[in-house]
Amino acid sequence: MIALLRYQTGLLLGSHRWLPPVLLYAGFLVVGVGAGSPVLDAFAFAAAALLPLTVWLTRVCVTNEPPAARSCVATAAGPARAHLAAVLTAALVALPPALAGTAFVALFSDPRSNDHRVAVDLLPATACGLAAAVVCLLLGTAVGAVCNRPVLHGTALPVCAGLLGCVVLVVPALSPASAVVRGLVAGSMSGTAAMPWLPLGAAIPLSAGLVAAVCHLAARRG
Amino acid sequence: MRLDGVGRRYGVRGPWVVRGVDLDLPQRALVRVEGANGSGKSTLLRLCAGIDRPTTGRIRGRPRTAYVPERFPPALPFTALGYLTHLGRVHGLRGPAAARAAGVWLERFGAAGHAGTPLSALSKGTSQKVAVAQALLAAPELLVLDEAWTGLDAAARGELDRAVAERVADGATVLFVDHDPRRLAGAADACHRIADGRLRPAPQPSDAADRPAEAGPRVTVHAEPPGAGGELPGELPGRPVTVREPDGTARLTVPAAYSDALLRALLTARPPWHIRTVAAPAGPRSESPAGGCGAVPDAGEPDGGTAALGAVPEGSAPRAATGPAPAGSASPAVTSPAGTEGGSR
Numbered sequence: 001m002i003a004l005l006r007y008q009t010g011l012l013l014g015s016h017r018w019l020p021p022v023l024l025y026a027g028f029l030v031v032g033v034g035a036g037s038p039v040l041d042a043f044a045f046a047a048a049a050l051l052p053l054t055v056w057l058t059r060v061c062v063t064n065e066p067p068a069a070r071s072c073v074a075t076a077a078g079p080a081r082a083h084l085a086a087v088l089t090a091a092l093v094a095l096p097p098a099l100a101g102t103a104f105v106a107l108f109s110d111p112r113s114n115d116h117r118v119a120v121d122l123l124p125a126t127a128c129g130l131a132a133a134v135v136c137l138l139l140g141t142a143v144g145a146v147c148n149r150p151v152l153h154g155t156a157l158p159v160c161a162g163l164l165g166c167v168v169l170v171v172p173a174l175s176p177a178s179a180v181v182r183g184l185v186a187g188s189m190s191g192t193a194a195m196p197w198l199p200l201g202a203a204i205p206l207s208a209g210l211v212a213a214v215c216h217l218a219a220r221r222g
Numbered sequence: 223m224r225l226d227g228v229g230r231r232y233g234v235r236g237p238w239v240v241r242g243v244d245l246d247l248p249q250r251a252l253v254r255v256e257g258a259n260g261s262g263k264s265t266l267l268r269l270c271a272g273i274d275r276p277t278t279g280r281i282r283g284r285p286r287t288a289y290v291p292e293r294f295p296p297a298l299p300f301t302a303l304g305y306l307t308h309l310g311r312v313h314g315l316r317g318p319a320a321a322r323a324a325g326v327w328l329e330r331f332g333a334a335g336h337a338g339t340p341l342s343a344l345s346k347g348t349s350q351k352v353a354v355a356q357a358l359l360a361a362p363e364l365l366v367l368d369e370a371w372t373g374l375d376a377a378a379r380g381e382l383d384r385a386v387a388e389r390v391a392d393g394a395t396v397l398f399v400d401h402d403p404r405r406l407a408g409a410a411d412a413c414h415r416i417a418d419g420r421l422r423p424a425p426q427p428s429d430a431a432d433r434p435a436e437a438g439p440r441v442t443v444h445a446e447p448p449g450a451g452g453e454l455p456g457e458l459p460g461r462p463v464t465v466r467e468p469d470g471t472a473r474l475t476v477p478a479a480y481s482d483a484l485l486r487a488l489l490t491a492r493p494p495w496h497i498r499t500v501a502a503p504a505g506p507r508s509e510s511p512a513g514g515c516g517a518v519p520d521a522g523e524p525d526g527g528t529a530a531l532g533a534v535p536e537g538s539a540p541r542a543a544t545g546p547a548p549a550g551s552a553s554p555a556v557t558s559p560a561g562t563e564g565g566s567r
Contacts, residue, residue: 003311010308014299066295072356075271075289075366076313220275 004077004085005092011064012057012093021056022097025049029101035108039120040188042109043129044181046101050136051143051169051177053097055162058090058144083150083218087211091141098133105129118191125193132180132196135203139169139177142207145214150221176203223247223270223364223395227279230265239265241419243279247364247395250457252386252409255399256424257416263399264292264368266416270397271366285363285395288313290370294353296341302328302352303337306359313360320359327355330385331378347373354378358385365389367398371405383409383479391459391483407438409460409477439478443485443500446471448493455491459483471498478502 012018028049033042062083065073074082106129111122143165145151152158169177176199183196229241240262247253247270257263268274269281271289298305303324310320328334331351336344341352350373357365365386371379383406386396390411398406415424443462447453447470454464454472460480465473476484481500488495 003308003314007308007312010304011299016299066297068291068293068295068353069298071268071271071273071291072289072309072353073312074273075287076309076360079273 001081001085004073004082005089007073008061008064008085008089009093012061012089015060015064017060017064018057018093021053021060024056025053025097025101028052029104033105033109036110038114038116038188039105039109039111039122039125040128040184040193041114042105043102043125043132044184044188046105046129047132047136047184048170048177048181050094050098050101050133051140051166054090054094054137054140055144055147055166057094058087058141059148059158059162061086061090061093062145062148078219080215080219084211084215087141087145087214090144091137094137094141098137099130102126102129102133113191114188120188120191120193124195128184128187128193128195131200132184135180135196135199136169136177138203138207139175140166142210143169145211150218151214176200176206223281223283223285225270225276225279225281228269228276228281229278230262230269230274231277238419240269240416240421243421245270245414245421247397249363249395250390250393251395251411252390252406253395253397254406254410254413254424255397255416255421256413257399261416262419263416266421267366267368267397267399270364286314286360287364287366288357288360288362289366290353290357290368292369292372293346294349296344296346296349298341301338301340302333302344302348305341305352306355309356310359313362315360323359324355327359328352331355331381332375347375347378350374351378354382354385358389361389361392361394363394365394365396367396367400369399369401371400371402380479384482387459387477387479387483391480391487404438406477406479408440409438409479411461439502440475441478441481441484441500441502442473442475443481443488444471444473444498445488446496446498448495452493452495455487455495459487 029046032045032049064086070082077085106122106126110116111120111125112118113120144162147161147165148158152161169175170181172178173182179199179202180196183194183199187193224247225243225245228243228245229238231238243266255263255266265274267289269276270284271287272281272284273289300308303321306324306328307317307321310323311317313320315323325334325337328337328351331354333348333351333355336348339348341349344352350370354370354374357367357370367386371382374382386398386406387409389396400406413424414421416422452470454474458474458476460476460483462474462476462480462484464475467473474484474488485497485500488497
């Protein structure tokens with residue numbers, strides 16, 4: 001698996017296709033998180049901005065290889081493992097931007113509540129922001145995996161499904177990503193940072209299950 | 223490895239591409255699959271390689287497998303050596319061993335000069351060499367070749383023939399498709415034809431030695447046993463047609479692709495045999511393979527070296543023949559055991 005991850009990472013970094021999603025994420029942060037914005041609001045925004053980043057990166061990773069090259073790797077490692085490596089590479093490559101975004105928010109936002117009256121402890125707030133980033137990273141990767149090959153083929157359908165997936169993750173209260181973002185926004189009102197244990201606990205098995213199902217399908221469909 | 227009642231269709235209501243395939247792929251076998259365009263050859267090969275899973279039936283006992291696609295895309299952001307090193311690791315080699323094997327295989331296919339070239343800058347033929355090297359560098363137990371010879375130059379085609387023979391001699395299974403009926407002619411252990419999605423045994427010149435015209439280029443090795451009347455080692459590569467001379471020596475005739483593997487087996491046998499001569503068969507037989515292939519513009523590939531070897535006068539000083547005989551375009555690995563063998567005697 002290490003060899004596959006190295007290969008996929010080399011492929012992704014060498015193809016430079018990681019650049020547009022990462023630039024989009026950076027742009028979101030710069031525009032959305034001005035200096036002096038309330039820290040928990042800013043963490044909520046930074047976490048939500050990870051969703052399009054990870055969905056896009058996952059699409060890049062699973063479609064990066066030409067079919068013949070994919071066949072060579074799938075023969076050597078098995079199609080399911082080859083696909084899993086591509087998805088994991090997307091999550092791993094999204095990790096440095098996610099950490100950088102969290103650090104950016106921690107450094108440049110105002111550690112106070114929404115109305116700038118109640119002071120917020122920066123350390124627990126950063127821990128909450130990091131947990132929210134992990135939840136969004138996992139779910140974004142899983143949704144990216146579900147919206148692309150081998151489930152949906154072509155370009156138009158996967159891209160539209162990915163966009164829709166981002167919206168679906170943020171809007172309803174059921175999604176763990178939405179829960180962490182809402183939790184942070186609510187915390188920002190009162191100036192208290194509550195660790196999002198429940199969404200974190202839900203996001204890990206949910207995304208693992210989705211990715212496992214997609215990899216199983218990759219072995220069936222090729 | 224065995225395929226039992228394997229069928230494959232794409233989509234729930236799609237037509238069956240292949241159906242009811244029972245196929246035995248034993249170890250140490252070279253298996254050819256024939257069929258018209260679109261008959262399902264590639265699908266069958268992808269099933270055997272494990273890229274696709276059968277819709278019905280099952281495949282059991284797939285060993286470590288490598289696959290060569292028909293067209294290898296150059297659109298990967300690696301150099302040739304970098305890509306092969308990555309793939310070597312994916313195939314299970316350790317880092318330094320992967321890089322070494324990558325260099326060796328590029329060298330064997332005459333692409334060592336392109337090791338540092340980005341894949342996107344390679345010609346079609348050179349990127350096909352990379353595809354072939356990718357499959358061979360970890361010595362797979364099952365090698366699946368989907369028209370892997372397409373786009374290779376004559377020297378590389380001959381080298382691939384020999385590499386295939388080497389894998390089979392090492393006990394691996396090689397499954398291949400090629401549109402050239404002379405490809406490894408007479409060397410295949412089994413031949414199957416796919417038509418209407420069904421797989422049937424194809425007529426195969428199994429007793430190829432009797433019909434040299436169909437057998438493809440062949441090479442005869444005249445070898446001397448280590449002691450008086452020594453028995454030949456069992457399981458010689460290429461199932462040689464053996465004639466024992468009254469003086470105890472043996473004349474072994476194999477498909478040209480197997481000549482190196484046969485020499486290696488004889489020279490590394492314990493105790494080692496002594497090679498007297500290596501030659502294309504004398505008499506009318508030598509006409510058909512050499513002449514038949516020479517008449518075709520792009521041929522002369524596997525027997526380019528061996529036809530020249532026919533000029534080695536039989537019965538000339540045996541020790542002298544040992545050195546130059548397997549050389550020519552043959553791999554250096556053959557000459558080196560010959561050297562050690564000569565020195566040890």
